[in-house]
Amino acid sequence: MFYREAGQYKTSYAADMAVFPIRQDRIGLAVILFTAFVLIPAFGNQFFLSSVMIPTLVFALAAIGLNILTGYTGLISLGTAAFMGVGAYACYKLTTWFPGVNIIVWIIASGFVSAFVGAMFGLPSLRIKGFYLVVATLAAQFFLQWCFGRIPWLVNYNTSGAIEAPERFLFGIPITGANATPESRYLVVLGVVALMTWFASNLVHGRVGRAWMAVRDMDIAAELMGIRLLTTKLLAFAVSSFYCGVSGALMVFLWYGSAEPEVFVINQSFLILFMVIIGGLGSLVGSFMGAALIYMLPIVLRLLPAALGVPIAAATVEHLQFIIVGVLIIVFLIAEPHGLARLWQTGKQKLRIWPFPY
Amino acid sequence: MNLLYALFVDPWVQMGQAPDLLVQTLWEGLVSGVLYALIALGFVLIFKASGVFNFAQGIMVVFAALTLVGFYEMGVPAFLALALAVGVMFLLAVTVERVVLRPLVNQPDIILFMATFGITYVLIGLGELIFGGNPKRMITEQLYLPKGAVEFKILGGFVSLQKIDIAAAIIAAIMIAVLAFFFQKTRIGRALRAVADSHKAALSVGISLNQIWAIVWFTAGIVALVTGIMWGARSEVSFALQVIALKALPVLILGGFTSVPGAIVGGLIIGIGEKLGEFYWGPLVGGGIESWLAYFIALAFLLFRPQGLFGEKIIERI
Amino acid sequence: MRAPGSDKGVAAGDVLLAVDNVSLNFGGVKAITDVSFDIRKGEIRAIIGPNGAGKTSMLNVINGFYHPQQGRITYRGETRQKMRPYVAASQGISRTFQNVALFKGMSTLDNIMAGRTLKMRGSFFWQLFRHGPAMREEIEHRKVVEEIIDFLEIQAIRKTPVGKLPYGLQKRVELGRALAMEPDLLLLDEPMAGMNLEEKEDMSRFIIDVNNQYGTTIALIEHDIGVVMDLSDRIVVLEYGRKIADGTPDQVKSDQTVIDAYLGVPH
Numbered sequence: 001m002f003y004r005e006a007g008q009y010k011t012s013y014a015a016d017m018a019v020f021p022i023r024q025d026r027i028g029l030a031v032i033l034f035t036a037f038v039l040i041p042a043f044g045n046q047f048f049l050s051s052v053m054i055p056t057l058v059f060a061l062a063a064i065g066l067n068i069l070t071g072y073t074g075l076i077s078l079g080t081a082a083f084m085g086v087g088a089y090a091c092y093k094l095t096t097w098f099p100g101v102n103i104i105v106w107i108i109a110s111g112f113v114s115a116f117v118g119a120m121f122g123l124p125s126l127r128i129k130g131f132y133l134v135v136a137t138l139a140a141q142f143f144l145q146w147c148f149g150r151i152p153w154l155v156n157y158n159t160s161g162a163i164e165a166p167e168r169f170l171f172g173i174p175i176t177g178a179n180a181t182p183e184s185r186y187l188v189v190l191g192v193v194a195l196m197t198w199f200a201s202n203l204v205h206g207r208v209g210r211a212w213m214a215v216r217d218m219d220i221a222a223e224l225m226g227i228r229l230l231t232t233k234l235l236a237f238a239v240s241s242f243y244c245g246v247s248g249a250l251m252v253f254l255w256y257g258s259a260e261p262e263v264f265v266i267n268q269s270f271l272i273l274f275m276v277i278i279g280g281l282g283s284l285v286g287s288f289m290g291a292a293l294i295y296m297l298p299i300v301l302r303l304l305p306a307a308l309g310v311p312i313a314a315a316t317v318e319h320l321q322f323i324i325v326g327v328l329i330i331v332f333l334i335a336e337p338h339g340l341a342r343l344w345q346t347g348k349q350k351l352r353i354w355p356f357p358y
Numbered sequence: 359m360n361l362l363y364a365l366f367v368d369p370w371v372q373m374g375q376a377p378d379l380l381v382q383t384l385w386e387g388l389v390s391g392v393l394y395a396l397i398a399l400g401f402v403l404i405f406k407a408s409g410v411f412n413f414a415q416g417i418m419v420v421f422a423a424l425t426l427v428g429f430y431e432m433g434v435p436a437f438l439a440l441a442l443a444v445g446v447m448f449l450l451a452v453t454v455e456r457v458v459l460r461p462l463v464n465q466p467d468i469i470l471f472m473a474t475f476g477i478t479y480v481l482i483g484l485g486e487l488i489f490g491g492n493p494k495r496m497i498t499e500q501l502y503l504p505k506g507a508v509e510f511k512i513l514g515g516f517v518s519l520q521k522i523d524i525a526a527a528i529i530a531a532i533m534i535a536v537l538a539f540f541f542q543k544t545r546i547g548r549a550l551r552a553v554a555d556s557h558k559a560a561l562s563v564g565i566s567l568n569q570i571w572a573i574v575w576f577t578a579g580i581v582a583l584v585t586g587i588m589w590g591a592r593s594e595v596s597f598a599l600q601v602i603a604l605k606a607l608p609v610l611i612l613g614g615f616t617s618v619p620g621a622i623v624g625g626l627i628i629g630i631g632e633k634l635g636e637f638y639w640g641p642l643v644g645g646g647i648e649s650w651l652a653y654f655i656a657l658a659f660l661l662f663r664p665q666g667l668f669g670e671k672i673i674e675r676i
Numbered sequence: 677m678r679a680p681g682s683d684k685g686v687a688a689g690d691v692l693l694a695v696d697n698v699s700l701n702f703g704g705v706k707a708i709t710d711v712s713f714d715i716r717k718g719e720i721r722a723i724i725g726p727n728g729a730g731k732t733s734m735l736n737v738i739n740g741f742y743h744p745q746q747g748r749i750t751y752r753g754e755t756r757q758k759m760r761p762y763v764a765a766s767q768g769i770s771r772t773f774q775n776v777a778l779f780k781g782m783s784t785l786d787n788i789m790a791g792r793t794l795k796m797r798g799s800f801f802w803q804l805f806r807h808g809p810a811m812r813e814e815i816e817h818r819k820v821v822e823e824i825i826d827f828l829e830i831q832a833i834r835k836t837p838v839g840k841l842p843y844g845l846q847k848r849v850e851l852g853r854a855l856a857m858e859p860d861l862l863l864l865d866e867p868m869a870g871m872n873l874e875e876k877e878d879m880s881r882f883i884i885d886v887n888n889q890y891g892t893t894i895a896l897i898e899h900d901i902g903v904v905m906d907l908s909d910r911i912v913v914l915e916y917g918r919k920i921a922d923g924t925p926d927q928v929k930s931d932q933t934v935i936d937a938y939l940g941v942p943h
Contacts, residue, residue, distance in 0.1 A: 013818045014811065076468065128660050131411050131471070135611050135660070138604060139653030150644045202806035206814060207798065210782070210790045217779035224739055225857065226765030226794035235800075266601065270475065277472050282781065315491065322483030329476035334461040337469050 019201055041183045049182035056292050057193045058251045063275040063287035064200050065243025071281035073236035074216030079137035080244050080272045082144035085264030086114040087245025088252040089154050092163040103168035107249045114245020115238040122237030126230045141266050148261035164258040176253045185254045201284055212236050278332050280339030289340040369638035381517050383637045389523040391629020392530050396585040397606035398621035400578040405615045406554040407574040413474040416603020417481045423586025423595045428489035436500035447579030455572040496590030526588040608656030612667055620667055628652045686752055688718040692893050698747030707733040709917045720887055720894045722908035729914040731897045735863045740764040766794055770854040771863035776846045780839040784849050787838055791856030792817045824852045844875040864896040
């Protein structure tokens, strides 16, 4: 009833090409942004900010990264966590070398380091396709993980083998280290994620995004139309790894506070892949939904039995979690291979024509 | 210069100076190669028949072994437990076919691939929930598998072979022979090869896809069980095997996704290559390169032969 | 779209592309054996022949997807080196495919816009913002694409994902995508396969219009002999990878080898 586009005429191509052409969607987006930037930091408690919002945003950013590669360009990667690791370690090295430079600069710079490494591991994609490429990303995963653990230089010869986020300031306010408040960390993460989501949205709606999707849908036809496969795929690898790298840097500096190589193991890569599948391949909104669902599921599973007064051992919960995630994936693939994002769209479509069936 | 020497000359010198060590390393590589090949074999069976890139094959190995040991620990006699484990693998095959494959028929490959991730997670959760997450000991003696080692005196030194490894190699060879016979000579085998070539054509001559898929997954389950027993006997049964099972992927890349001999040869190359690499080149960079070397070997091969060792040259059509 | 005649040195009637003694084989299988013919600027050139005659392989050779073992291809007077297919695209050769090769996950509009990729020069930086030069470029190309959409009468399915379209419309969108590249040479691989009479008539009209209005040179493969005879200026006939005839529709129609190839020879 409230979601009608009747009477909204588009009088220019620019208006027709807008990402949110319908007024109600634009209002919805404004409400979401207002909630995220103002209401949540104003009213959210510590737990909600540090253990729900920040992690969800960090994972959403990594999911967007993987979605660019897998959802938009059709290249499956099992090395997401490793590229996040590259971002985290690069940011650590850079900020300990040059402590005077603003940390935000280094977070972005670490994205570029990750993008370079990602493009390197994307090089075989010229010769190999499909599932064969999974092996290249697995090579990245295990090789980089090995580097994190075996190269003491990366951790500044720390005996613990871990990296720890030193205290850094933005506008005189600590945003990393022990003294950073959840509010300030949340706002920085939110700012970075919101900006990068906007960039991603612009990319996938333009020439670059069309080239990616063309390669995904029919690579031979794309090449015969003048789209260079290697350039397009490498760009996808680089942009994807950039997002993952920034996400990894945010993860260590603004969420965990410190990290060991075990943070960036293959299971983490799987988890992000699940977020992308359940959220929806080739959907940015879906990346947020998938990240929220997969990240919050264990929290809910932990809290729910206690809230209902059912005693379940922590180990059992963990096992159940595996089963539930597995079942969810299968159910989703069967019911809606395009994930939460498609469900969301179908819902909106229903709303548009409500109360009529079609 | 020193670096070049250490990289390109020294390892060969070492091999020459201690041939017994070399033989020992080769043997170790061969044995892990056989196990990789077995995982890859289960994978190839499923890929051939249903075009599904079965990520869960590695977990099926752990799950099968865990079921076997789990039943034994519940007081079931060893061989009855073995039979029950086979039964569980059959149930698993039927369930997977009914619940996952059938509703997803005709979906793009990537969707089916992702679905096997789902199966992987369900199996991990189920296995740990029922049998607990602690590593278990394989019931080697109870199944009358040999223990201990035999030592050979050759090349001026001793080479020691675990009897279980010898048994594993022999059993693997027998299993492959049986499978080859099954596929070449039986009616089901012929139907299976037909399905592998074209689902639609197979359907049109009255072959039941559902039945074939269930059979194939069951066969892959049996292969997984055998692999699980052999592997479990060498170390222990736990989900840590999962990461090692991923090495079946480079093996497949080498051998080609649809070639059984490819899986075997690929497995041996990866197994031996990675042991040699770790033993002779690993120390140069601080060791532990076994975790990624296999993938790099496969990648290097791929760059020169994108179709794998035994694949035919791919002609792209449009 | 570009006005006719605005070409780079090749006048109407001159040879645009020449195929000289081309042979192509896959392993031991000979797909094309020693075939020569030429395509002149502004004409509609048909390639016909029974199934497996090597017609599609010939198109694949022309746009650089297959590399012939022998012979050479001369395009706009330059003999071509071994190259990646996107080079042929950038030289103005575009094509449609026998089994529709659209980008299934994208809308009609995006498919045709994708055909403009080569013409788009905007920097990656501005793409990030989707404002300024990037947006101006996008709108400018959108206008061209809308012209093509009008030309092909597919306004109503502009935003429909192409995977959902019926076959006939998919073929039309594919033609639109090829036209978006503003080709000098348009290769059509069975543009009318699987269509009913009405759809064939529509498609024939589009092909003639493209040829007339924009002066685009067209090479087409088609099985419907009636359509081929009506549409094309000259026809080359292949059988088992060899050329058996070449000439105007009338010449080909009365050629004994062609009749034998199509109707069979009494033994």
